[in-house]
Amino acid sequence: MIKASQERATAIAWTDQTWNPVSGCSKVSEGCRFCYAETLSLRFGHSKAAWTALNAPMNVRIKPDKLRDPIRIKAPSRIFVNSMSDLFQPEVPSEFIVQVLDVMRATPRHAYQVLTKRPERLAEFSDLYPPNCWLGVSIESDRHVDRADYLREIRLPAVRFISAEPLLGPLPSLRLDGLDWVIVGGESGAHIGKHPERHMDHAWARDLRDRCVVAGIPFFFKQSSAVRTEVGIHLQEADGTFWHWREFPDAWHSNPFRGFDAVRGPEVYPAP
Numbered sequence: 001m002i003k004a005s006q007e008r009a010t011a012i013a014w015t016d017q018t019w020n021p022v023s024g025c026s027k028v029s030e031g032c033r034f035c036y037a038e039t040l041s042l043r044f045g046h047s048k049a050a051w052t053a054l055n056a057p058m059n060v061r062i063k064p065d066k067l068r069d070p071i072r073i074k075a076p077s078r079i080f081v082n083s084m085s086d087l088f089q090p091e092v093p094s095e096f097i098v099q100v101l102d103v104m105r106a107t108p109r110h111a112y113q114v115l116t117k118r119p120e121r122l123a124e125f126s127d128l129y130p131p132n133c134w135l136g137v138s139i140e141s142d143r144h145v146d147r148a149d150y151l152r153e154i155r156l157p158a159v160r161f162i163s164a165e166p167l168l169g170p171l172p173s174l175r176l177d178g179l180d181w182v183i184v185g186g187e188s189g190a191h192i193g194k195h196p197e198r199h200m201d202h203a204w205a206r207d208l209r210d211r212c213v214v215a216g217i218p219f220f221f222k223q224s225s226a227v228r229t230e231v232g233i234h235l236q237e238a239d240g241t242f243w244h245w246r247e248f249p250d251a252w253h254s255n256p257f258r259g260f261d262a263v264r265g266p267e268v269y270p271a272p
């Protein structure tokens with residue numbers, strides 16, 4: 001939901017606002033299995049059928065009337081693009097993707113966080129991303145680390161990032177070179193109690209955190225596996241202590257449009 005004020009309009013801790021010029025999607029890999037967007041969409045009647053590839057022509061909706069929403073937000077904001085969908089699925093026309101990128105270019109005060117599990121198509125628009133576009137891929141398991149390779153091909157986005165959420169296993173094969181930000185989180189949802197095999201081990205998150213620290217890459221620990229979103233927001237160390245570890249990329253701290261808002265608070269500290 002877009003709010004014109006600076007007030008945060010989403011529970012997702014690594015963004016300020018969500019913007020959904022597309023809704024509906026189809027599942028591509030194991031990380032999608034309990035997709036929260038599908039659950040909400042079916043519950044509220046926005047989709048009539050499960051988010052399979054076969055049903056995608058019926059479920060995916062293009063929303064030109066939403067295109068101007070970010071223009072109404074005056075305060076520089078981090079905006080998560082398509083929190084309820086994936087901009088790069090086949091049902092979204094290329095012309096519409098270009099229109100979405102044009103809105104980003106016209107509002108340089110914002111940082112647009114684009115996250116996909118379809119990096120092949122993300123890379124097709126390589127020359128068109130405006131400098132305030134942060135490009136990310138979701139990686140839930142080691143078999144999908146090649147998604148990050150497509151990010152490295154793209155010329156000069158402000159931020160290349162990984163969202164390892166829901167993290168379903170360790171990521172020993174993930175190369176961090178060329179990346180600017182790593183987000184990690186466990187799966188959330190009512191199903192989680194019945195699926196212990198999908199619980200995130202904090203040791204997997206610590207391994208990524210440790211490698212980010214060595215590489216000088218900001219690391220954001222979002223949450224543990226839990227029934228509700230944004231629960232268990234602290235990273236547990238091997239000695240049992242918990243830490244708040246929520247760093248953002250320099251591109252946000254140095255955003256020239258933020259002015260006096262850009263006071264940088266502590267991002268890493270022992271959990272209170």
Ligand code: SF4
Pocket residue numbers: 025026027028029031032035036037038051083084085086117
């Ligand atoms: S790509 Fe994202 S929005 Fe689409 S089904 Fe998978 S988890 Fe859901």
